[in-house]
Amino acid sequence: MAHNSSAGRSNGAIALPERAPNRIAPDENVHVFWLNGMGCEGCSISFAGASNPAMEQFQWGTLPGIPKVILHHPMFSEHSGDAFTEPYRQAAAGRLGAPYIVVLDGSVPDDEALPSAEGYFSAMGAGGISSHTGSDRPDRVTEWLYRLAPGALATMAMGTCASWGGIPAAAGNITGSMSLMDFLGGNYRSSWNIPVINVPGCAPVGDNFTETLAGLLHWAAGIGPPPEFDELGRPAWQFGETVHRHCPKAGYYEEGVFAEAPGDNMCLVEIGCWGPVVQCNIVERGAVNHMGGCMVAGGACIGCTMPGFPDKYAPFHKPPPGSAISGGISKVYGGAIRRLRRMSMKTGNREPLWDNADEVPSAWAGAVGPRSGTDRFAAYFYKKLQYNGTVHHGNRYKKQPLPKSRDILTQKGIDHTQSVDVLRERSLPREEI
Amino acid sequence: MAYRLETPREGGGLSGTRQVNFDPVVRVAGALALHTTIDHDRGEVVDASVLGTLFRGYETILQGRDARDAIFIASRICGVCGSSHAATAANAIEMAFDIQAPPMAVAARNLLLATECLYSHAHHLFVLAGPDYSEPVVKATNPELWARAEGTLARGVATHGYERISDIMTGLTRVSGELYAEALYMTRIAREGYVIIGGKYPHPQTTVPGGISSLIDTSDMNIYMLRVVKFFDYGRKVAAVWDDIIDFFYEANPRYREVGARAPNLIDNGHFDDPWAYDALYENASRWGEARWATPGAVVDGRLVTTDLQRLHGGTEEFVDHSFYENWSGGGASGDTSLSANHAWNKETIPAPGSPSSSKYSWCTAARWDRHAMEGGGYARLWITSVANKSPHRMFCEPTGSGMRFSIPQASLPATELEWRVPQSWGALERNRANAYSLVHTALISYDLVLMCLDLLRKGEGRISTEFRIPKDSREGMGLGGSPRGLVNHHMTMDKGQIESYQVVTHSTFSASPRDGSGQPGPIEQAVIGTPLLSAPGDESYIDVLRAVRSFDPCMPCATQ
Structure with missing residues (x-):
């Protein structure tokens, strides 16, 4: 049948x-x-x-x-x-x-x-x-x-x-x-x-x-x-799907971001991963007790489930020939998508309260303060699209009064500025998402 | 020589000399058969041949390939110690390429290797060897021992929870026993940690030339540590279980010391490179070898004769007089005339599958060191590290010159001190005991390595791979590594990044070897010859012969590639 x-x-x-x-x-x-x-x-x-x-x-x-x-x-x-x-x-x-x-x-x-x-x-x-x-x-x-x-x-x-x-x-x-x-x-x-x-x-x-x-x-x-x-x-x-479809790094591929060296956390295609054309389920099933899996850990797929293994996937530490085309397209297309998404994230990474107060109460290095004019402009159009043809419940935030007990330590006069400012010294370079 | 083409089969009782074949020997890793001559009147084995009954040709398959690919191909030599072959191949490549993995990569590889030991020792002690001491086996082979076990209180009850020796034996029962099932469970726990960095087990997917392709972060270490810590309590329990079983057998019959007995001739490369001492240069191998957390060395007749990795490597030869290979003509691939013509670097693999006979009977070559028949194993690593007393890193494990002291931190059970001492006699039960303590040893090393990885993260030294160029000239590389079962040697020669020759020698190429050119039997053969028959008259399982073989924890895919 x-x-x-x-x-x-x-x-x-x-x-x-x-x-x-x-x-x-x-x-x-x-x-x-x-x-x-x-x-x-x-x-x-x-x-x-x-x-x-x-x-x-x-x-x-x-x-x-x-x-x-x-x-x-x-x-x-x-x-x-x-x-x-x-x-x-x-x-x-x-x-x-x-x-x-x-x-x-x-x-x-x-x-x-x-x-x-x-x-x-x-x-x-x-x-x-x-x-x-x-x-x-x-x-x-x-x-x-x-x-x-x-x-x-x-x-x-x-x-x-x-x-x-x-x-x-x-x-x-x-x-x-x-x-x-x-x-x-x-x-x-x-x-x-x-x-x-x-x-x-x-x-x-x-x-x-x-x-x-x-x-x-x-x-x-x-x-x-x-x-x-x-x-x-x-x-x-x-084995009905490619391992790439469920790969935790497939999203990097979609956004055109590729690992350049072993240990990089991005899509591994350019360091020799054949995942997009290999039928395997190890990344969603895990290797043992649902843990691990090649690309989950950072290992490039060498096609070990496939009839052509090993010779059709070797030399292993070389990008598969097809990746020059698909990876190249992904870099252009995915790169654009990634930039648009990062713009969206700028508004999404802020409490509506912070928009109203125009400040971010975080002493962590790198936290953004008031929004720039461009960011406000982009956010305006983003919301226009988001709520087009539907309710704009977010508008109600504008009428929401700021909570009175914000910044309670300052209000109570409790001195909390004596601790050593270790954060500035330890501010580490962090890759952009 | 035990190997005969026609076996005389005598009916009736067990008397006189009989040819008894164990083909296959089950509950060992891989294809191993044992042919013996047993003298029932003397009550012991008088002759033995160990047969490796598999050959796949990895050494020739590796020829002509991109040298970088050796890791993922050679790893598949063995699915019981695949991590070791991957790491050793990486070392060989790095030596040939003249590159060095950064400290975090060395620490992470060590961690994988140590975790592999956790799974492997538990697997050997309870899934492979353990059932030989279980209730149904002891009842069938030695009813008097079972009766005695029922009346003997277990000294380690506070640690392992078994009141009587018979309770431990029930726990050791294959499939249904608690200790059997728990061991399977614990092997999975060890692998759960392993695959966080290795991707999968066996055959890790993250060992690459110049490092590891897995980003190590605190989340990985959190997951890893939770699993390693489970081996603190488990290690205490395993050591107590085996101490009780072994002491029981000795007290019941001191002749159990003779089962699997032979002179302690042991060899090991050491294990767990110091990330700052290891530089992947052969000329410095003696120095970084001794800086390993487990010390390289050779013990001959119970005496430590060297801890020099170069000497261990230089003295290793392979003979094919009784193996299914043709001898190779001199010279060899390396052209290095300072090495013997039988040195692995000069060897060529020329298989000749012919009819088995007394002159050719195994696919395993006869590996020898300094012409001695040496055995490799977790126990050899423990013994040599203990007596060498050179390990520079002693956070939880303190070699004493005559043993090793372990400080096991608190887990569910309180912090305890344990000590393994070099045994007075060397046989099957002592190999098992030493492997049980090796589990403790590697659990503490695993924990130590988690702490080292965390420390490297704290210092911002998380870099895990190295850039490299493929050399445009002719090069040699060597990996002198270790596995749960002991040493793993890979020797590679390459030209412009293409493999010209690849030779592998492992623990079991030593342990499971056939006779060499001078007729000297291999270590398992030596241990089986002279093993007394201590089971009840009429026992045709010859359980003590099998106990002897399994105590070596032989691994045939490693032995015959």
Whole structure:
């Protein structure tokens, strides 16, 4: 059931069927078989850092309506060796007797093409996957994947390496690495008829993954709505917009103000930020517990959620080519907008009382005193426009008497001028907004 | 050599010599397998091979790239210690570019590195290693120990709140235990602080050549401090929990000192540069190395032999006799003839994925220092800093020559003094204890760094990056950094800003290494060989072997890039 979702999204989103082909019973557990391919463990660390929901909540079975997860994970499981790989083996042989999800982090090496039958770049376990032969031959992750994926409820690529190949598949690699979609092929469907689900990011926001897993399980249990995915299998609600649209620094771009050096608080495009053309949600979701996020902290976006990462976004510390045009236009257009806005702020930064009294009772350095003629003139026209065709309640201020207890310390004769005037010495240069 | 292609599997009881493979070893960071030969009659492990079962080729992927990009590429070598690789790559670039990050940037990088330790030590102690000492594991492997634990009062009850040792063991239970869940929660608290400056974790997005691209203000420090302070109480608790567990095991059976035991051969680069001593110049590395808040050094057979960063760097070699690589022809990229042909600067990465055999069995190279098999770790950092007694900065942490005293300020619990002492024996439990105290150490360093950042703000020294030009000639750069698990070395040669060679050696390239050319096993192999089987007869989990491996806190993405 494909449909175009709300305006503003550049791509259509594809929802899974409203009713899942099967249904997980309320007391049924779902196994998650995690595999590490050509990864760095960062995806597992992101998974452990998620809190919406958290890794352990799946395992506790304390998420209402979401089946309890039996997690088989090289970083978190109880048993090592054969005791660990035995359930994987059962699932690969179709003997598990329970629904399972396969999660891969890391890309997939071209191990199946190696001249040596027993060579590998990425292996887990030994002894043969479909039958336990007693050999020490390492079990390639590639073999685990092609044996486990067809029988899975769903197959999920966690992170950019598994989703798009990532750094192990970058120029100069000698392992022939590729993404899970590349490896399984464009026709792959899980046993529930779902193509590969991709939750990209290097490392991904942990919540993006756990939220997708929770949504999938909620749907599989016959309760939640069908999750929507875009044409590349990304959760559409997470990756349907550019990161720039929700960036806290996007307003600087709009006003044509750009950082010139790392640490400047303005739009980072000119020091190498690709945010305007990168699909990611880290700035509004935050990195951990809704805190942080690349540009929130001041880091330029290098496109780590995108299929072209890293090579299509490198060299990183250079402005993207398109920014010469868009940034240039923004400087002219945005610069004009910014000046107009600063004019508006001059009146907005004053209590109406200060207008009436014609003074600002602030000893802070830089506070403006009486308004200049130009400011009064601009304010007059601003108000004309603001109240055109509507009530001008602000006019009533002119009849408002000044409060009698203004400047109470002077009225009472309390001496408050003896303190050292530290403010003048400490008056710091402050950049204009 | 334990590695054999066909494993003889004997039925029935556990007697005689058996080949036992742990593939994979779970609850460590990354792809690690252990193949052992266990002699049940002698009741100990007689042979062991550690296999790194992953190779991605970062060193070759980095070649030919813009040198500035090394930070964001190399950071992704490891997602457990990504901050360390980013910072170390930045140091290598800054040395090659001849630029220096301003004090605030050095302080902020230190703060990120220290916070990474907070999350990482908690993760290791309770998510990875802790379950080995938990109720279900102890009940299954040593029922007599569980009975004893139920009858043993915990000395640290006032600090951690657990009345009996058995209560602590219940808390350590994987997934359901309180200490397990609390550790996961605390790792998130540490990351919340981290991402305020780093943007995200792992793989920070704000480490750039010449500084940091995050504006540090008092709001950041407010958020950061609130989180760091939580680690005061937590650090007290973690140290008390591990002291109680370890003392319990020793009192129950002194042979637990032999689990994972080996001669203390430790190496560390030190950690946390002094912002005013660090100048990114190799010729001054001995000086700024010793000015680090945690001191660089090498301990051989329990004796500190050097604290000289240049000597540590110069003596580091890599051997591939038992690794899936071909030997490289001499000379090497740096052309520096004063260094060994096996020095990282002269090394070339030539992978050869072949059939595993007793001669080639791991993707990890055999890193050695002065031809010794050294182990790196948070515990090595604590040990070396303690015995070197050279750290110039001692606001909350006072090395004594035989240990380190910590003055933990008041939080919810009152201010306390804690002391870690260099242990009499060196094995799995002492590594864990030292890592627990490392959590305290890095919590205090984090707090100290927050205070330093605030002080720099007070003085108006908030500048956080440096302008630079890409050099038009041929250069070398080196980052000798640290991570929660110990040293991280990056070596880069570049021409006109383009990387010619990039070599990485880390703590786990040392710890998880296979045998070297002379047949000397790697540190984990040494520690597993000789580990006694102390669990109940018939226990096929061989829990003490796994305790030995996990105590190293190995990190395989760091070990095999």
